[in-house]
Amino acid sequence: MTTSEIYAEFAAREAAGVSPAYERLAAAVSRDRELLGLLGSLPEAKPQPNLLFGSVRLLGGPVEDPAAFHEYTVANWPLVEAEIRARVTQTNEAGRCAVLLPVLAALPQPLALLEVGASAGLCLYPDRYTYRYGDHVVGSGGPVLDCAAAGLTPPAGLPRVVWRAGLDLNPLDVTDSGDLGWLDALIWPEHEHRRTRLRAAAAIAAADPPLLVRGDLVDDLPALAAKAPPGATLVVFHSSVLYLLSPRRRAAFAETVTGLPGHWVANEALGVLPYRVLPAPPEETRHNVLALDGTPLAWTRAHGQGIVWFS
Numbered sequence: 001m002t003t004s005e006i007y008a009e010f011a012a013r014e015a016a017g018v019s020p021a022y023e024r025l026a027a028a029v030s031r032d033r034e035l036l037g038l039l040g041s042l043p044e045a046k047p048q049p050n051l052l053f054g055s056v057r058l059l060g061g062p063v064e065d066p067a068a069f070h071e072y073t074v075a076n077w078p079l080v081e082a083e084i085r086a087r088v089t090q091t092n093e094a095g096r097c098a099v100l101l102p103v104l105a106a107l108p109q110p111l112a113l114l115e116v117g118a119s120a121g122l123c124l125y126p127d128r129y130t131y132r133y134g135d136h137v138v139g140s141g142g143p144v145l146d147c148a149a150a151g152l153t154p155p156a157g158l159p160r161v162v163w164r165a166g167l168d169l170n171p172l173d174v175t176d177s178g179d180l181g182w183l184d185a186l187i188w189p190e191h192e193h194r195r196t197r198l199r200a201a202a203a204i205a206a207a208d209p210p211l212l213v214r215g216d217l218v219d220d221l222p223a224l225a226a227k228a229p230p231g232a233t234l235v236v237f238h239s240s241v242l243y244l245l246s247p248r249r250r251a252a253f254a255e256t257v258t259g260l261p262g263h264w265v266a267n268e269a270l271g272v273l274p275y276r277v278l279p280a281p282p283e284e285t286r287h288n289v290l291a292l293d294g295t296p297l298a299w300t301r302a303h304g305q306g307i308v309w310f311s
Contacts, residue, residue, distance in 0.1 A: 004030045010049040013286040019188040028066035055083035058185035091186045092119035094201040095304035096239045097126040098147035105155035110162040112228035116217040117241030118166025120174045121210040122201040127161045143200035151309035164210040171212040174202035234262030266291045
């Protein structure tokens with residue numbers, strides 16, 4: 001897929017109906033020869049919309065108007081390029097716990113959670129949030145995570161977590177203003193509810209920090225998994241992470257994680273992991289596939305705002 005096609009698809013399938021600003025911006029970039037030329041000088045996997053838009057937002061540039069965005073980005077390309085090259089998309093959306101919860105709550109308790117691509121580890125606290133699936137509410141503390149659920153009986157209660165750890169090439173610290181600023185810059189412009197949620201989730205993590213380890217999700221996973229306490233069910237999970245890897249490394253990760261005790265929960269975009277049979281997605285917008293131990297269970301929305309369980 002060309003860079004132009006990546007931005008056109010992002011506009012049509014990810015930002016449409018979710019972020020008017022990013023829908024306009026991505027569509028404009030897909031037709032902008034000058035910006036596409038600059039993006040073409042970047043390493044593979046770097047010219048992605050969220051990374052470009054987040055870097056410009058972090059620098060204080062405009063993202064509401066495509067013409068202003070073009071002018072700013074071209075004029076400040078050395079600064080923008082430096083941010084893109086130095087960073088990766090580490091969107092740490094606590095809302096994704098709403099689509100993970102039905103699986104986590106159904107596993108043998110208590111749980112030892114290990115997230116790969118953990119960013120700042122905000123998804124390691126599924127037991128600290130409150131969930132609202134339509135009229136059904138689960139939990140009573142922390143930020144409220146709303147999720148439209150179809151074909152699913154919401155869990156009766158929260159999981160019991162006795163150990164939480166994260167593995168990331170560049171773990172972020174929510175007590176560091178620069179790291180928190182990058183997490184904020186990755187939130188889409190109109191999503192003030194997600195900014196409020198980020199601050200609330202960051203406060204939870206700051207009060208009870210998880211074990212965050214700098215390392216590779218293939219090479220360093222077994223050693224970290226071995227630290228999980230005995231008597232707890234180990235759950236290795238990830239959400240919107242493996243698309244950053246080459247197909248070869250994805251296969252190596254799958255082989256590694258399936259060789260560990262416990263369970264593997266994946267929440268990745270369609271095509272990132274090989275599933276033989278999937279039902280048709282519910283609509284044209286992009287969905288992730290939620291899977292347990294290699295078996296697909298549901299379609300999910302990128303920020304945890306919806307889940308459609310397979311019948």
